[in-house]
Amino acid sequence: MTTSSRTAKAAKQEEYPPQLSLTEKLKLYTTATRIASTIAVTHGLGGIFRGASGASSFRVHVAHALIRRLSDTLTDREYQYLLKPTEDAYNDWCKAKRHVVDTVALSRYGAKGLWIGDKSTAKHVMVFYHGGGFALSANEVYFDFCLDLINALKKTGLDLAIFFVAYSLTPHARYPTQLKQCVEALDYILTTHSSIPVENVYLGGDSAGANVAISVLLHISHHPHASLIDEDNDINSGTHNLVETDSYLGGIVCLSPWIDFNFDRPSEEENRKRDCISKKSELAWATSYTDNNPFDPWSEPTLAPVEWWRGLRAREFLVLAGSDEILLNGIEEFVDKVQSVFPNLVFFVGQNEGHVCPIVDGALFSKKSREKIQTWQEMIRWFSGCLSSEQPPSPSKLKHSQTPS
Numbered sequence: 069m070t071t072s073s074r075t076a077k078a079a080k081q082e083e084y085p086p087q088l089s090l091t092e093k094l095k096l097y098t099t100a101t102r103i104a105s106t107i108a109v110t111h112g113l114g115g116i117f118r119g120a121s122g123a124s125s126f127r128v129h130v131a132h133a134l135i136r137r138l139s140d141t142l143t144d145r146e147y148q149y150l151l152k153p154t155e156d157a158y159n160d161w162c163k164a165k166r167h168v169v170d171t172v173a174l175s176r177y178g179a180k181g182l183w184i185g186d187k188s189t190a191k192h193v194m195v196f197y198h199g200g201g202f203a204l205s206a207n208e209v210y211f212d213f214c215l216d217l218i219n220a221l222k223k224t225g226l227d228l229a230i231f232f233v234a235y236s237l238t239p240h241a242r243y244p245t246q247l248k249q250c251v252e253a254l255d256y257i258l259t260t261h262s263s264i265p266v267e268n269v270y271l272g273g274d275s276a277g278a279n280v281a282i283s284v285l286l287h288i289s290h291h292p293h294a295s296l297i298d299e300d301n302d303i304n305s306g307t308h309n310l311v312e313t314d315s316y317l318g319g320i321v322c323l324s325p326w327i328d329f330n331f332d333r334p335s336e337e338e339n340r341k342r343d344c345i346s347k348k349s350e351l352a353w354a355t356s357y358t359d360n361n362p363f364d365p366w367s368e369p370t371l372a373p374v375e376w377w378r379g380l381r382a383r384e385f386l387v388l389a390g391s392d393e394i395l396l397n398g399i400e401e402f403v404d405k406v407q408s409v410f411p412n413l414v415f416f417v418g419q420n421e422g423h424v425c426p427i428v429d430g431a432l433f434s435k436k437s438r439e440k441i442q443t444w445q446e447m448i449r450w451f452s453g454c455l456s457s458e459q460p461p462s463p464s465k466l467k468h469s470q471t472p473s
Contacts, residue, residue, distance in 0.1 A: 084240050085153055086145045096146050103141060105132045123342045123392060124420040127167060131432050132344040132422060133441050137350040144203045144356070154198070154205040154234035158182045161208040161334060165215070172231075172234040174256060178241075179249035179442065184211060185218045190229035192268045192318065192455050193261065195254050197284075199275030199326070199424060201353030202246055203238045209431035216430075216438065220448050226455040230272075231257055235280075242359040244295050250280045251287055251296055266310065268385065270454075271320040274424045276353070278325035283366040285320055287380040293366050310381045319384030319454050324424045328370040328398025329354045329363060335396040342392040343422045343432040350394075370402045378409040387451045388443040390421030412449065418442035 078089050088096065109131065142150075146219070152160070155171065162169045162171035170183035187193070196214065198206040214230045235241075235249045244353030257269055273281035287293050288310050310316070331347040340346065358367050365372035389399045396417070403415045418425060420445055438444050 069205070082240055084237065086149050088146070088149050096142070096149070099141060099146075103137045104134065107137055123422065127433070128429060129342070131341065131429075133140075133346040135428070136346045136349075140346055144237075146221065147204055148237065149309070151205045155180050155182065155205075155213065156319075157205065157207045158211060158232070158234070159175055161211045165211075166209075167215075172256065174249065174252045177245065177249040178236060178251050179253060181253055182232040182234055184214045185229035186227075187229040187261075190227045191264070192226075192228045192266055192270065193231055194228060194270040194272045195231045195250075195257055195258055196231050196249055196282075197232065197235070197253075197273035197277035197280050199273065199277045199427075200237075201325075201326075201349070202235075202243075202276050202357045203353055205237060206232070206234070210325075210425060213427050213430065213438075217447070217451070221451055221455065224452055224456075226452060228247070228451070228455065238353070238356045239359075243357050243361075244293055245281055247283050247287070247293060248296060248367055250284050251293075254284055266315040267318050270318045271382070272322070273325075274323040274427055275326045279324035279327050279367075279369060280393070281320055281322060282325060282327060282369045285317075285380060285382055286366060286369065286376060287373060289376075289379060291365070291372070291376050296403060315381070317382040319386065319449065320382045321386040322389045323443065324390065324393060324395060324446070325369075325387060325399060325402070326350070326395060327368065328363075328395065328403050329368050330398060331394065333397035335398075336394040339392050339394045339396065339422075341373060343390075343394045344428050345394060345423050347394065370398060374405050374409060377406045382409055383412065384450075384454055385410060385469075386447070387413065387415045388446060389415075389417050390423065390425050390443065390463075391417055391419045392422045395423065396460070416443065416446040418446070 110133075123132055151157075159169055161167070169182070170187070172181035172183070174181055198210050211232070214232060218228050218230065231253060233250055233253045235246045254269075254271070257264070258266065270283060273279070283293075289297060291333045292313060329351070333349060336347055354363075354368075356361065363371060365376065387399065388405055389396055393399070400415075403413065407413045407415070418441065421429065421441060426438055426441050426444035426447065430441060430444065431447070
């Protein structure tokens with residue numbers, strides 16, 4: 069193979085969104101059909117006799133099994149062919165919902181910010197980073213989730229606009245690119261929307277998005293990432309001033325944070341037939357994120373020593389998880405570490421809920437089903453307390469919620 073042909077092949081592999089050949093499309097269709105048929109038999113019929121090892125709900129059991137198998141089998145290239153780029157999905161969603169398209173180009177590192185809600189009247193803003201193992205784009209499911217959150221708070225007289233970050237995906241960009249893009253997104257809000265007080269700005273994310281949200285918080289809380297130190301000293305940067313001015317963000321909310329890449333824990337064994345994610349796909353996405361380089365406290369936040377969590381530049385911290393998550397034990401250990409020096413962290417675990425349940429299960433079924441999800445209810449309660457300038461009460465000092473009667 070000549071150098072030019074190798075270069076052309078590499079360029080094709082890095083193309084985003086990828087274009088599949090007819091052969092690749094047929095393979096993808098065959099694979100997806102086979103998976104759906106297999107799941108229908110093994111988990112559709114077998115799920116009737118799943119016992120305690122499966123999800124509590126039959127339909128959740130089957131849906132999660134299908135998602136697991138697809139994630140374990142499809143390549144990132146195939147997934148990225150099936151899923152629209154985040155910005156394209158946002159544009160289509162806005163058209164369907166008759167929502168104003170409001171996109172901001174974050175020019176330094178190449179991300180985009182997508183406004184959801186009314187930024188002109190909102191007194192509070194959340195910078196939100198989506199999940200997907202840093203390999204999958206966000207779709208209308210995420211935008212519906214954000215709009216539902218805004219509308220739920222609006223019913224109580226509270227306003228929130230969301231600055232949804234469309235960052236670069238692997239393998240087209242590797243860590244720390246995503247961290248740089250997400251810091252720039254927060255910088256944009258702090259500098260361009262300076263009329264909004266710092267304490268009215270929040271960070272949020274689910275899964276991999278929660279990972280980078282926590283890394284952004286570390287970066288602005290005495291522990292800047294080396295690759296961003298020079299940029300953060302730029303006169304147009306806002307995040308580096310938080311320590312100098314003793315300022316604090318309003319808070320950070322993390323849904324099923326993917327912050328621990330050690331999956332050899334009891335919760336993985338106990339929940340592998342209940343959750344919608346698997347050890348295999350999570351390991352693959354983690355190593356792809358850093359391009360097989362060693363993990364550090366900004367790529368895997370649980371590696372940060374306990375003293376790093378002292379003096380975080382956020383007033384409140386909410387961590388949400390499900391009892392049926394394979395990541396649960398890692399999340400619990402992370403919470404214990406942070407809470408030991410940052411008592412304003414509230415940890416809530418929804419019973420019989422899997423990974424990012426308000427987004428995944430809320431999308432699989434209906435909006436009414438989302439309203440019954442415990443972690444969703446806790447998120448609304450926490451935000452209501454924060455945005456109304458009240459101290460959000462702890463849901464008891466227990467780490468696990470009780471199953472509603």
